[in-house]
Amino acid sequence: MMRPSMRKSNQMRHVSLETCVNKWAEGSCLIKMGGTQVLCTASIDMNQPVWKRIQNKTGGWVTAEYSMLPRANGTRKSRDSISKDNRSAEISRLIGRALRSVVDMDALGRHTITIDCDVIQADGGTRCASITGGFVALKMAVQWLIDNGRITRNPIREHVAAISAGLFNGELVLDLDYDEDCNAEMDANFVVSEHGQFIEVQSTGEQHPFTKDQLCTLMDMAANAARELIELQKQVL
Amino acid sequence: MMRPSMRKSNQMRHVSLETCVNKWAEGSCLIKMGGTQVLCTASIDMNQPVWKRIQNKTGGWVTAEYSMLPRANGTRKSRDSISKDNRSAEISRLIGRALRSVVDMDALGRHTITIDCDVIQADGGTRCASITGGFVALKMAVQWLIDNGRITRNPIREHVAAISAGLFNGELVLDLDYDEDCNAEMDANFVVSEHGQFIEVQSTGEQHPFTKDQLCTLMDMAANAARELIELQKQVL
Amino acid sequence: MMRPSMRKSNQMRHVSLETCVNKWAEGSCLIKMGGTQVLCTASIDMNQPVWKRIQNKTGGWVTAEYSMLPRANGTRKSRDSISKDNRSAEISRLIGRALRSVVDMDALGRHTITIDCDVIQADGGTRCASITGGFVALKMAVQWLIDNGRITRNPIREHVAAISAGLFNGELVLDLDYDEDCNAEMDANFVVSEHGQFIEVQSTGEQHPFTKDQLCTLMDMAANAARELIELQKQVL
């Protein structure tokens, strides 16, 4: 049984990470995974978020916003529907949780870093690409804080990356593209830390329930893929 | 190591399901899991949803809406913030996916069933309670369609229930209440079918990454709990 | 001429008031008047409302919010239309005015009490039930302030209750249910104080103008009914 993309079941698409793609942002990375392209920028605000100030909390914060350009997909979406899109808000929350999980908020000081993930072209796996590319932008912004004497200790504990996987035509496969994703029986997203532990597992079988064993196999595949992605992150940073 | 609720690690809170709690709705169920209370109603619209009609699709649809009353929690939330709450939208999508996964949309005919899950009192696990109670309301509404001669074949393939679990004080525990949830190192939600397969797994370790083995153990605990919940559903239907 | 509800013209429906129905709220009351059910909670904010602070005013404030659950009626309402509903806003203002009329704002201290009236099931007279039940929740919250040493003097001057009435099939009748309300020639709502005076009279004859004498007769009927409702309030407090 062949995948439409002709890839082997545990084969990711070609991945590239380009840094310094925005002259204004304190960190930026354009990630391409096959046809998927996400522009990630990190913006530093020299303040805590309002809710931390009100609650008299210490330390900083990392947050993320994910959005599609209107023609990132085969069919144009109106900007109005994009700005009210619950799916985007859900993905933004996922990216934020993933990136915060590797940051020591006290070491970050009273700064807020916002990671914007704007999908230039979508072809499956955009939320995972956003996490992998967003981490690169985040790390550059943290380096900016260190270089500018705003903080003294590196608040990033370890790298983080994410990868999708699923059940397609009865086979467990890695990194689904758009065509595969549309026809998958079950799909999952894995956020994995540099030490090979899991930060988030989201697995949905709306079309088809799945077994514990299937999910466990996918977790192994995802851990291997994440290791490769983190290797790439280290090369460009 | 004791849980604040004094329960054993694999012990659910007391669960009750009361049906026919709304004189207008085609199906209704008030579910209580400890201090958590969710009022679930099923409303039948004798039409397909608009998007199905536009796309010329066959069959019906099941959708869900989850919301909190302003004082469901310790601190009052403004109605304005409730109506724009992304977390509620995310949970609504989860409940809808969970319920749709056990329904044959063609057998449902050109009807739309909306499951409203209004949290009267929140004490942890509200999204799981909404799925378990919402299924009861859904099944009553489907029975209404059969009793009124609108459909001939039962579109529900099997029962579905949901349960939370997590890592609390280093121990894997079932059905976290609010106090436990606030201090959990990792928490997860499991939607399980009558045949013991998984429809959705969501596991987050923002505070603490987790291992494959931990998630697999929780999946076993959740499968057992779901069996009990489905037994209760059958008793009241 | 018989009423659809078989009640005598000056007969109210069965009324019950249940307190302490919410574990978080400082006051709560579930009121049932026939098929009408309204959950009333009182939430204390340990501050003046923002507008009082800006204007440097003394004392506290009482405000109310009235809303329907989507399936409180025979036909489901979308949450979107509920949150923008002008009728609900108008009723919220009425409930707030009614409850404030019996409270000494200076004796209340710099606290804001919000009364949420969520209609679980609607069958006519929901705004009046909200006032009658909301007063119970309010009085409990005031007692909470006294018990917790936040205020020393009881700011509540007297009880308040409300009742609907109207012209149905040429007859002046009390406490219209949904079926009667739909076909009434004229309908009115009366907010009455413990001393038998009127705090608000709203009378509308869109279908049929009415005379001074008719309104005066209804005012007498309402005053009697309010006396009974206030008696019930005292029993549960």
Place this chain on the structure above:
Amino acid sequence: MMRPSMRKSNQMRHVSLETCVNKWAEGSCLIKMGGTQVLCTASIDMNQPVWKRIQNKTGGWVTAEYSMLPRANGTRKSRDSISKDNRSAEISRLIGRALRSVVDMDALGRHTITIDCDVIQADGGTRCASITGGFVALKMAVQWLIDNGRITRNPIREHVAAISAGLFNGELVLDLDYDEDCNAEMDANFVVSEHGQFIEVQSTGEQHPFTKDQLCTLMDMAANAARELIELQKQVL
């Protein structure tokens, strides 16, 4: 005891009605009651309202929209707060009910008449002035329909006018201006038909409860004033 306006207790302010003040509208009237100025226009839509078409109802509809210009008052209001103003929505509903009460919707044919009441300058009693002036615009629009052969029978059954009254410094007084309204113990609005019956009575004693006798006296004063206002309407039409 003198009123700030030096008027006798049952004395209205000077009232003027100017018609044909808008070259586009099918009916228009600028009403001035003392310092209060409201521009009323009637716009005909050659269709039923959407909700009537969906429900397959016969006849036409009359609706009203009340709004303040930003500087109609002593303090400027932002347009944003105006467009979300619940008080304006409540008054719009009142004006619509009042005008509909004298129109035979079937005789109006499948037309929708919208009465816009824009308060140019506010000095108390704007909602009552809107009803009195809005009726003039409405009647002109109805005449336009007759003159253009769109309808054959006059759908207006009788005139309607409105007037405010209240309790000021212990005295029952008519037609409160802004200064009096701010300090009134109780205030009321009366919509009265040409035959001297009541279409709407709204009476509020937030500062001070009131008695049945007080309201009955005000109803007599309002009926007399309405007779004068209707006389003026007839003069300009």
Place this chain on the structure above:
Amino acid sequence: MMRPSMRKSNQMRHVSLETCVNKWAEGSCLIKMGGTQVLCTASIDMNQPVWKRIQNKTGGWVTAEYSMLPRANGTRKSRDSISKDNRSAEISRLIGRALRSVVDMDALGRHTITIDCDVIQADGGTRCASITGGFVALKMAVQWLIDNGRITRNPIREHVAAISAGLFNGELVLDLDYDEDCNAEMDANFVVSEHGQFIEVQSTGEQHPFTKDQLCTLMDMAANAARELIELQKQVL
């Protein structure tokens, strides 16, 4: 070649400016240019705008808001569409820029003046009428500040007025009314200072490109017309 309005190519419509048309506003002017009527009020806020305070800037600010009444045109516009109208926002920005260009913000002190331009009746050239009439209201408000001892030096450097022009039936004409505007091949708006210089030129040839010479001729015509308008402003101030 005749204009529909029978005017000569460089002839404006009859213009009138009436001041003190609002008892509350610090400045007000009703401008009529043929069938176009705009009510301009100036409201003083005794504070800088928020954005100036945040940025620690000196001096005051002048801003403008332009809006249509629903029936200012041949067809009624819904208030909802008015409040979201991008064209109105664009015109508001134009009016604000035009008025600010003649004000010394430091001499204005820490005050914000808002010029509301509400179009009572539209018949072409409403944005230009708003600038010409708005300046009159602005100057009155500035005089109010001087008369009340809030500022000592007149912050207004010179008068400003605006006029439309365009290409109609191949002829360059001044001050287009609605009928001419609809059929113009090109139209332009000119904001001109008392010294005959230009503050804003907006020229659009969506139907028909235009030449440099055409625009230059229109600029001469506009400068002449502005001189007349400024003469009228001086007469009423």
Place this chain on the structure above:
Amino acid sequence: MMRPSMRKSNQMRHVSLETCVNKWAEGSCLIKMGGTQVLCTASIDMNQPVWKRIQNKTGGWVTAEYSMLPRANGTRKSRDSISKDNRSAEISRLIGRALRSVVDMDALGRHTITIDCDVIQADGGTRCASITGGFVALKMAVQWLIDNGRITRNPIREHVAAISAGLFNGELVLDLDYDEDCNAEMDANFVVSEHGQFIEVQSTGEQHPFTKDQLCTLMDMAANAARELIELQKQVL
């Protein structure tokens, strides 16, 4: 007197146009003018816009939407403020008018082409870059319609390009970058057709009024620059 960019007064920045940058869109162009980068995509809808269908009009339509990514500027903008930004709406209208001015709507057939102009990086002149780049995307989409047999006749009458200019330090200069724009005494935007005529002239002297001669000189400079830009467009198409 030197420009900060060291350019001569009539020297544009380096311009590049890259086509086919989006795999889904029917036309796409990434334009770079110095530090300004705008991604332009053309999306074809196989229908007339709704308003044309309702009004029974013939032919197609071209519309444009301009937006900034949150970190296109030195300071991050919130997505919320972006989606409500009046300046963006004003620019979108300008781009749409400019592109429509060279298209024969009847020859376009019943299609709607939407040009999305998303500013990836802003450094002055983004609206002009959007028009110049948007035209390239538009022309590619028109070619797509021809190649796919949807239309037979080329609806594009001529090329169109746009360029900014202004008065900086007393000197008339072309193509202002961000630093120059911030300090310009007057700035202008010119939309110029292939035949050297003007489609739109917008010139603002909020800081400083300007003379007819100054604007006329800028129009000559703009016409020359547009000729170069149109030459570049032809090279990439």
